Amino acid sequence: MNQLQEIVELTGGVLRENLMGAYLHGSSVLGGLKPASDVDVLLVSRMSMDGRERRALLDGLLAISGSRNMARPVELTVVVQSEVRPWRYPPACDFLYGEWLRAEYEAGKVPRPEPLPDLALLITMTLTGDSPLAGPRPAQVLDPVPHSDLVRASVAGVPDLLDDLDGDTRNVLLTFARIWTTLATGQIRPKDVAADWALARLPPEHLPVLEHARQLYLNCHYSQESWSETLRTQVRPHVDRVLAEIDRLSTRSQRT
Numbered sequence: 639m640n641q642l643q644e645i646v647e648l649t650g651g652v653l654r655e656n657l658m659g660a661y662l663h664g665s666s667v668l669g670g671l672k673p674a675s676d677v678d679v680l681l682v683s684r685m686s687m688d689g690r691e692r693r694a695l696l697d698g699l700l701a702i703s704g705s706r707n708m709a710r711p712v713e714l715t716v717v718v719q720s721e722v723r724p725w726r727y728p729p730a731c732d733f734l735y736g737e738w739l740r741a742e743y744e745a746g747k748v749p750r751p752e753p754l755p756d757l758a759l760l761i762t763m764t765l766t767g768d769s770p771l772a773g774p775r776p777a778q779v780l781d782p783v784p785h786s787d788l789v790r791a792s793v794a795g796v797p798d799l800l801d802d803l804d805g806d807t808r809n810v811l812l813t814f815a816r817i818w819t820t821l822a823t824g825q826i827r828p829k830d831v832a833a834d835w836a837l838a839r840l841p842p843e844h845l846p847v848l849e850h851a852r853q854l855y856l857n858c859h860y861s862q863e864s865w866s867e868t869l870r871t872q873v874r875p876h877v878d879r880v881l882a883e884i885d886r887l888s889t890r891s892q893r894t
Contacts, residue, residue: 641677641702641709641757646771649681649714650696652691654709656684658719659773663760669828671710673859676737679771680764681716682779686732700734700743711737715760722761725781727790729757758791760781763826785824788893792817793884802876807865807873811851814880821887829855836880844876 649660663679665671687695695716703712716733731754739747764776770801773779796817801850803810816832819825827835833852837845847869865873 641848642771644702645677645679645712645714648702649679649695652695652698653681653683653687653716656687657772658682658684658779659776660771661764661767661773661776662769662771663767664713665828668768668826669805669831672855674855677761678715679712679714680760681714682719682773682776684715684719684730686751687716687717689748692733692750692855693867695733696735696743696748702741703724703735704737704740713737715754715757716863717757717761719779722757723779723781725787727758727784727787728753728755728794729761730754731757755791755794758787759820762788767824767836773876786891788824788826789821789888790838792820793888796881796884801853803873805879808851808863811873811876812855813849814877814884815848816882817885818883821884821891839883840876840879843872844879847872847876 640871646660650657659682661680661682662678663680665675666678671677684721695714699712699714701707702709703831712735714733714735715731718732721730721732730751733749734752734754735743735749761780765780765782766773768777770776792855795813797828799810799813812829812833815836816829819827819832819835823835830852833848833855837848837852840848850865850869
C-alpha cells in the first residue's frame with residue numbers, strides 16, 4: 639500500500655461519515671514533489687473531532703509519516719467546514735500534524751483546535767490543485783479566499799519564519815520569495831518558480847543565497863544540505879531586502 643492510500647484509509651477510518659473530502663495541496667499539486675517535500679493533505683470535516691479521534695489520527699500519522707518509517711513526512715490539516723464556509727478571517731484549524739512537531743507529539747501533546755491564518759494559503763492551493771483523494775472536488779466544499787486575506791495570512795507568518803531562519807534556512811528563504819511573489823501576482827507558485835521570479839527582481843548582491851536555496855530544494859535532502867560561511871553572512875541582508883518588498887506590497891494592499 640502506498641503512502642497516500644494509507645492516509646486515505648487512516649483518515650476515513652477515524653472521521654468516518656464526518657469526512658467530507660481529502661485533498662492534496664502544496665508541492666504535490668504545485669510543480670511536483672522534490673527530494674525533501676512533505677505530502678500535504680487537507681481534510682474537510684463536518685464536525686470537530688473528539689479526544690479519542692484525535693489520539694487515533696495522531697497515532698496513525700506517527701506510524702506512517704517521516705524518514706524513520708521509510709516514508710515522506712506528512713503534513714495533515716483538518717478543518718471543520720462551518721469554520722471556513724462561508725469564508726472568514728482568521729480561519730480555525732481543528733487538527734494539525736507536521737513532522738517538525740513529532741517530539742512534542744511523542745511527549746504527549748495532542749493537536750487541538752486553534753486559529754491558523756495559514757489556512758488561507760492551504761485552501762487556495764487546494765482549490766488551485768483540484769486534486770481530491772476522497773470526496774468531491776474541493777470547490778464543492780470550500781469557498782475561495784479573497785486576495786486581501788492571502789496578504790494578511792502571508793504577512794502573519796513572517797515572525798515565525800524569522801525565528802526559523804537559522805535552523806531551516808532553505809525553506810524560510812524560499813517561503814519569503816513565495817510570499818513576495820504571491821503579494822505581487824496574486825498567485826501561489828511552486829517554491830522554485832517563486833524563487834526564479836524573485837531572482838529576476840533582486841540586485842546581484844542578493845542573488846547567491848536564494849540561488850543556493852533553490853538548488854537545495856530541487857536536488858537535496860536535508861541531510862545533504864550545507865551552507866558556506868560566505869553564504870551564511872549574506873542570508874540576513876537578503877532577507878531584509880525581500881521583507882522590505884513584502885512590507886511595501888502589504889502596505890499598499892491595506893490602503894486599497
